[in-house]
Amino acid sequence: MSESETTKIDAYRELADKHVSANRIIALFKPYSAQIAWVVCLLVISSAVGMASPFMLRAIIDDALPNRDVTLLMYLAGGLVGIAALSAALNTVQVVMSSKIGQSIMHDLRVRLYSHLQSLPLSFFAATRSGEIQSRIASDIGGLQALVTNTANELARNTSIVIMTAIAMFALDWRLALFSMIVVPCSIFLSDRVGKLRETITHEQQVRLGDMSAAVQESLSISGIILSRTMGRAEHLIRRFARTSHDVAKLEIRSHTTGEWQWQMIYLLLATLPALTLLLGGLLLNSSAPATIGTLVAMIALQEQLLWPLEDLLVIGREMRTTRALFARVFEYLDKPVEISEATNPVHLSRSEMQGEIRLENVQFTYPGTSRPTLSDISVNVRAGTSVAIVGSTGSGKTTLGYLLARLYDVDDGAIRYDGIDVRNLSFETLTDMLGVVTQEPYLLYASVAENLRFAKPDATDEELVEAAKIAQIHESLAALPDGYNTLVGDRGYRFSGGEKQRLALARTILRNPPVLLLDEATSALDTKTERAMEAALANLSRGRTTITIAHRLSTIRRADQIVVLQRGRIVEVGTHDTLINAKGVYAELAKSAA
CATH class of the missing domain: 1.20.1560.10 (ABC transporter type 1, transmembrane domain)
Structure with a gap:
């Protein structure tokens, strides 16, 4: 042998x-x-x-x-x-x-x-x-x-x-x-x-x-x-x-x-x-x-x-x-260990109780198997109903921060609080009702457009589907298809372009009407014309709700109430677009290179 x-x-x-x-x-x-x-x-x-x-x-x-x-x-x-x-x-x-x-x-x-x-x-x-x-x-x-x-x-x-x-x-x-x-x-x-x-x-x-x-x-x-x-x-x-x-x-x-x-x-x-x-x-x-x-x-x-x-x-x-x-x-x-588990007595919040305030307190995080922290000493206050943008160069920790906000990972130290409650103490149902996420790589099921949208809200009416699609600027494209909303999207949505898949994913999240929106490069695959239309739609959608936008393209976050700039896992600047441009720091360099 x-x-x-x-x-x-x-x-x-x-x-x-x-x-x-x-x-x-x-x-x-x-x-x-x-x-x-x-x-x-x-x-x-x-x-x-x-x-x-x-x-x-x-x-x-x-x-x-x-x-x-x-x-x-x-x-x-x-x-x-x-x-x-x-x-x-x-x-x-x-x-x-x-x-x-x-x-x-x-x-x-x-x-x-x-x-x-x-x-x-x-x-x-x-x-x-x-x-x-x-x-x-x-x-x-x-x-x-x-x-x-x-x-x-x-x-x-x-x-x-x-x-x-x-x-x-x-x-x-x-x-x-x-x-x-x-x-x-x-x-x-x-x-x-x-x-x-x-x-x-x-x-x-x-x-x-x-x-x-x-x-x-x-x-x-x-x-x-x-x-x-x-x-x-x-x-x-x-x-x-x-x-x-x-x-x-x-x-x-x-x-x-x-x-x-x-x-x-x-x-x-x-x-x-x-x-x-x-x-x-x-x-x-x-x-x-x-x-x-x-x-x-x-x-x-x-x-x-x-x-x-x-x-x-x-x-x-x-x-x-x-x-x-x-x-x-x-x-x-x-026997694989479950790292993210619900608290023994989790906090349940009804939709009417959710305000959308978010606080990150000295958040630390290191990916398993690595030695260098991905995020260190992250502290941000996001008032309910405001918009915050997270920007930074590749590898700065933006997407990781999005994972932590959605509790796909737990922080190693510090805390993330929604309406004053540690995310680890919220019930899974409350967190998913509170937070709507649209990622950079939207995933569509091998099903019809309507079934994909109703994945977020199974009891949604046809009128609600149309309204969500209109907000996401995708309704006209869907209505023009031979089978309309009954069109099969194909394997992983390959029947649609990248921009159409992102807008479908956005419509799916809109259908849930969460008080907090997390957009992780959600408009990265859109052309300039559609992006502008989406900007206006998101501006209307964001009224009365908290919006967190993770973006490489700075053109999408100029109007954010607060911009947080990350570099090597740390916050290096916080402010509005104009303030940060005038400061001529990291954000100004990012804006200059993106121009």
């Missing part, structure tokens, strides 16, 4: 030991313990009913047929048919119930993982490929689906059959039964060895599947296609995808063939058991307590009834070892 493979195995074992335990997996099934109990009862009843068949078979061979007792033969044959019919009915009910339980557990796990991901900090998504996240939700949980819907059911059923069959075998002849049990510990030992070998391979396989999913997500999006074609790199991407797919194929082969010779040893043991049992039974015919021919036939029948569920149990045991790798990947995400 190479050093790299040893490192991968050690890394996986550390991951699995940290995140996966039997109790944690069992906890997934606990909410459905009552339903599972019913399924187990059905399995036990079905197995117990099935145990009567070999005894009836022995009676047919040893009693009914030698004595030519047709009446007994008819009763026994009818009993065999009745047992088969009852078993089929019980199995049908049990399979339906098991499938419903399994799908419910998978649904709970998917929703739980999705909900947890929704609460993780931006730093997680900045460092994680979206294709990898999709792979864990779809591929990993999809792989677990077989375990909880089919495997768990088969485990319970086969276990009950094995136990009942073993009891019946010992009731028939303890000597033959004890001989038959010799193969069990050997088979379990070999099966466990194979499972251990394939578990690590399964984890590596899922990692590469995540890589493949990420490659598809990145290269087959509209942005990826445009990039590959304009750069002439389509062949390179195809080769890269082919390498990843080849790795997945090799791992798939290894996951099914590693330890195969040991697995075939199990098949050999199970296949030779009936012949060895007949040999032992023949030897016992000359003993003081001989086994009857009927007993031997019934024992062979019970062995057949024992061997296929035992074989299934060994396969299940092997598969459960490999699914541990899937649980490790899912639980790893579920």
